[in-house]
Amino acid sequence: MSILINESTRLVVQGITGRDGYFHAMKMKAYGTNVVAGTSPGKGGTDVDNIPVFNTMYEAVDQTGANTSAIFVPPAFAADAIMEAADAGIGLIICITEGIPTLDAIKAYSFVQQKGAVLIGPNSPGLISPGRSMVGIMPSRIFTKGSVGVISRSGTLTYEVVSHLTAKGLGQSTAIGIGGDKIVGLRYRELLEMFEKDRETQSIVLIGEIGGCAEERAAEFIRWQITKPVVVFIAGQFAPPDKQMGHAGAIISSGMGTAAEKIAAFEAAGVMVAREPCMIPKLIVETQLKRIRV
Structure with a gap:
């Protein structure tokens, strides 16, 4: 699926x-x-x-x-x-x-x-279900069929993370770029729920960035509604406040939306947070092993 x-x-x-x-x-x-x-x-x-x-x-x-x-x-x-x-x-x-x-x-x-x-979207790279269909501008050669669901606000970070997953033999069920604008359609919560219900998806990678509160809301949703292992990476950990960084939604203002606050929200929900994209495959394997032991 x-x-x-x-x-x-x-x-x-x-x-x-x-x-x-x-x-x-x-x-x-x-x-x-x-x-x-x-x-x-x-x-x-x-x-x-x-x-x-x-x-x-x-x-x-x-x-x-x-x-x-x-x-x-x-x-x-x-x-x-x-x-x-x-x-x-x-x-x-x-x-x-x-x-x-x-x-x-x-x-x-x-x-x-x-x-x-x-x-x-708008401002989305699209989505891909490897081996089945691709809609958008995804570089399809880096994707491979598997059981990791990927949700991201950043197109280029999606590609980097997926290349690490594929290199470690961790294929993807579906990878989706939700778009980096302030106003977008589907967000983390709706997609997390879809992956939770998808029998093929065994674990989920969520890639967030500074600005807004979508990641904090996702953390709360994961805490109470998601049973599958989730690993998170938050971009913009060293971004200065009150300055837009890339996407229209990636701006910290009024003490909200910092990388530190987002990371803290996920950790409080029991979600493993990667400090660098290359760490994600290792954390995925660790979460899967913990689930097996439990």
């Missing part, structure tokens, strides 16, 4: 005729993802490498049965693209676009919730 995407995923790429949309559509198709359609207003009726292109999401869903979308359109139009996908009946929307205005993101997120769809 895996969460969110698998062999039954039918993907439409919004913005498929743009530079980034085309490049990553080809990467996803080459990986084995079932890319059934693309959209690009004004270019309906054409195709990209035998992938049919439609003017609207409504046409794409109606004619191909698409159930998932990946968004590669410019920031000014991305919120509309999210809402159009949800309105057309897409159940899972992955927004790769970054730099979407905050008020636009709030409007789109609210609309997606009203439609009962699921949003990952």
Whole structure:
């Protein structure tokens, strides 16, 4: 099993005729993802490498049965693209676009919730269930099928951590980048619950960073609701206060959101925290051994 995407995923790429949309559509198709359609207003009726292109999401869903979308359109139009996908009946929307205005993101997120769809991102690298499907911009060669679920706010840290896991023979069930913006769709809590219910996932890696309180809320949720071993890494341990570091959400202000506070919250919940990414595989094995002994 895996969460969110698998062999039954039918993907439409919004913005498929743009530079980034085309490049990553080809990467996803080459990986084995079932890319059934693309959209690009004004270019309906054409195709990209035998992938049919439609003017609207409504046409794409109606004619191909698409159930998932990946968004590669410019920031000014991305919120509309999210809402159009949800309105057309897409159940899972992955927004790769970054730099979407905050008020636009709030409007789109609210609309997606009203439609009962699921949003990952904005500013997300996407997700991958190794050997089954990949949606986004993940470097698929570093992933391998296994039982470790990965949730991260950082794309590049996801890749670093996964490369360490794979090198130590610890494959992944699904790896997800939730996005680094202040407003995003799925967060740690919802994904932790999905991994808890997934029979294939035996342990979970959570990669957080400074800013906000999402990690502290995740720690509390893990304390009471998660039975599987969890290992955490928090980036930004030496970041200065009141200065944005990378992602829009990675800013410490008013004495909240520091790495130290997040680490303390996880440790108080009994979660093992890695001080460096390279330590994660060792801690995963230790948590699994402890579970066996118990």
